[in-house]
Amino acid sequence: MRQKRSQIAIWPAGLLCLVGLVLAASPASTAAALRVPFRDLLRPGQRILVDVQQRVRDWRSAPQFQAEEYAELEQVRHDLASAELRERKLLAENATLQQERDTLQAEMRIPIAKQGSLPLVVPNLLSANVLSKKTADHLRQAVAIDVGNRDAVDPLAYVLDGEQPLLDQGATTGIEPGQDVYSARNVIGRVDTVGRWTSSIRLITDPEYQALARLARKSDRGMLWGAAGRLEGDGAAHCRLRSIEATQLVSVGDLVFSVQGDGALPHPMFYGRVIEAELRPGAVEWDIRIEPAGNLDALRSVHVLRQSLNPLRMMAQ
Template sequence: MALAREDASPLFAGSVAGTLRLIFYLALAMVLMVLDHRNGWMWRIRYAAAAVVEPLYRLAGMPATGMRTLTVAFADRQRLTEQNQRLGEDLLLANAKLNRMAAVAEQNQRLKELLDTQHSLELNVQLARVIGVDLGAYRHRVMLNLGARDGIRPGQPVIDARGVMGQVIEVLPTTSVMMLVTDPNHAVPVVIERTGLRTMAYGSRDGNQLSLPTIPLVADVKVGDRLLTSGLGGRFPPGFPVGEVTAVAPAPTGMFLEAHARPSADLNRSGDVLLLHDQAEPAGPPAPVTPMGPPADLAPVPAGAPAAAASTPAPPAGAAR
């Protein structure tokens, strides 16, 4: 049922009493505003009320704050995981590049040594790369990336920056096969640098050393003596390092001294080699001694070549294979 008009109690009734009440409330509001502006009484009341109400605000905002914190945490974790993965990939790539740079630096150093050898000796050489290895009990050979199309021919000497490596024994159109000095079927005429004694250095089955089985018993050979190519046979030019004596002992037959030498060339690590060109063709065994003078192999050697001793038996025919 609707209430009668007189039952209603409006705050500001449309009468004189209501108007007076409105004027009173307006005056009170103005007085409070003036007092608040001058004395700050209401600020103290608001401050005290805020101290009571603020925990309620914080409690009401906790769900939203928690969700926002969890979202940020998961986003940061995902970003950190992706960043860690990228850094791991970058580190792996950097390590690979560093290893590659180290290998390239070592290769450049070896090429520099080869070029220094070429310039210092003024040799007509050709640079080749080792592309295959055939090492076994009876075969110590490697394959080079140059062949007949590049002017390679059988018997061509091969060296590295440290000494004689071997000689070419087979030539194919684009590749060639080199026999190492340690191959059991290889032999090279050598001279001992300290004494000038000439002898033959043969390969061995172990592939790590050279054998000198025909040294006279009275010869002066010591551990540490350097072996150089003697130039006999005309295949290997004189003066190139071949090896260094590591052991000397009487041969089992008791007729000779037998020495072992470590090759001067870096046979197991050299990836680039030099092939010598414009060398004299093999001239065969030296001429026998005649009443008219010494044999041909005892003729004066050019300046700078090691001196040769006259008390050495002639090397067997076909020694420099």
């Protein structure tokens, strides 16, 4: 059976060979007359073969073209990302050089002798103890018995209530809302509400606490001061530093100090250290997380910054 099929498959090829021999042996006029019908007979098959060959070439070349195009696109993206990273590094280095230049210029300035003058307002640090919750509750109970029933005075006017830390100093010692609270050189918070005998502290980790703060970094030439931003509490145990532009140089471990405003203290006070600094792609400012310097949960004593008239200035009048 297989032999018969092979013989049948060979017949078309043999027939074509025979036709070719006949055309070759025929006179030129006869061969020319027969060549045209045979060419017309074979033309549909030739067209199909040419079309198949073209489709195969297109199929083979299309994936290669797409792969090359995709590779070129990825290379362009990589080059753009590298260029953006280099630009940010150059901007950060430029900001650092400008800071160093400003520091050197300040060091090279020749001081001009001026006649000294006494300031009208001078800082005055008042020591205060942080009351435990148990002690505060005991004081409220004692005040309610001694004052509230006798004079119909609200005991909270003497000893405040609430979850904020309480100080054992109040309005009778010149404590006022908004005064800054320190522990050594560390910023703890500021006075929130004031009673007659006690006052409460809004800690720097409180979400409603806000203040200006400045980045700093130690170097061989001393302290290099960086950009200033807005410090806010995160409501947990840390702070955030906002409004620091992406062109500024920020690193984990940088120091954060208060910004001297009215010159109440001769030097800036310490907030803490940068523990996270992230600059997301396309962001215009840094996302900075700060760990407070002081142990806010273990406070026992603090200092409240008050301002008073300079007695020497009063005596000079």
